[in-house]
Amino acid sequence: MTNSSASPYGTLPPASPVSVRKPISLPRMNEMRSRGEKITMLTAYDATFAAVADAAGVECILVGDSLGMVCQGLSSTVGVSLEAMRYHVECVSRGIRKVQGTAWILGDLPFGSYQESKEQAIRSATVLMQAGAHMVKLEGGGWTTDIVSFLVERGIPVAAHLGLTPQTVHSLGGYRVQGRGDDAAKKLRQEALALQDAGASMMILEMVPEPLSTELTVELPACHTIGIGAGKGTAGQVLVMHDMLGINLGKNPKFVHNFMAGESSVLEAMRAYVAAVKNGTFPDNEKHAWT
Numbered sequence: 001m002t003n004s005s006a007s008p009y010g011t012l013p014p015a016s017p018v019s020v021r022k023p024i025s026l027p028r029m030n031e032m033r034s035r036g037e038k039i040t041m042l043t044a045y046d047a048t049f050a051a052v053a054d055a056a057g058v059e060c061i062l063v064g065d066s067l068g069m070v071c072q073g074l075s076s077t078v079g080v081s082l083e084a085m086r087y088h089v090e091c092v093s094r095g096i097r098k099v100q101g102t103a104w105i106l107g108d109l110p111f112g113s114y115q116e117s118k119e120q121a122i123r124s125a126t127v128l129m130q131a132g133a134h135m136v137k138l139e140g141g142g143w144t145t146d147i148v149s150f151l152v153e154r155g156i157p158v159a160a161h162l163g164l165t166p167q168t169v170h171s172l173g174g175y176r177v178q179g180r181g182d183d184a185a186k187k188l189r190q191e192a193l194a195l196q197d198a199g200a201s202m203m204i205l206e207m208v209p210e211p212l213s214t215e216l217t218v219e220l221p222a223c224h225t226i227g228i229g230a231g232k233g234t235a236g237q238v239l240v241m242h243d244m245l246g247i248n249l250g251k252n253p254k255f256v257h258n259f260m261a262g263e264s265s266v267l268e269a270m271r272a273y274v275a276a277v278k279n280g281t282f283p284d285n286e287k288h289a290w291t
């Protein structure tokens, strides 16, 4: 990976023996938010792509259970195991360390690894933290609130995930917008506030109407809202890496933009994503959001 013309990844800056970049942390994200700077997040599942995302300036790397679809060829995230998540978190963490990267790594707790009990949740979270995650993510509200406070009290930072929660896609009746209408919006708001009170310091809002996610961002000062198909009013944005590189094997959801178009390398595409999120040109509410 030394010649940008020969590598589709682009050329990474040389790793310095003493990194001059400060690692991303929750206090640093608080500072970013207080000066109105958007937080960027991409998924990554291996060492190389994680290092490229880090070099592009992506602050948060989510080792998402979307790896079930993009790496394992599954039709949903339901079949992803804790062992698979552990393996990919470790790969990403090694890649970031190798380039003395600064990104904050989130490890997704997969379906079946936290539903049973708080004890099961902490055992699973420990596996991902020991593999190199800085934070774990879990899906859903209501029943998850106690699990979030249990993990946070024991020193594990937690990201919540509301709206379209892919692990429960079969109960939700498909990949569709959530929180539409007064009752659904009220329920989602109550769950979000309870998760913030329980100590969640980040919250993915997936396929939530733009006005609701914008209001929630104001109502959740202690919890950074990261949107995916939730409009531009959130504290940050996330996309699945394969989607934003235009190599999704299936149909792209409306909220996706192909950042590879017009760019000469993966590094440049990721830089374009970071720039677009920071300068507010992505997402474009006309094209990528729901009301």
Ligand code: KIV
Binding pocket: 043, 062, 063, 064, 065, 066, 067, 108, 204, 206, 228, 238, 240
């Ligand atoms: O698993 C994943 O990639 C995710 C994102 C869609 C937010 O949860």
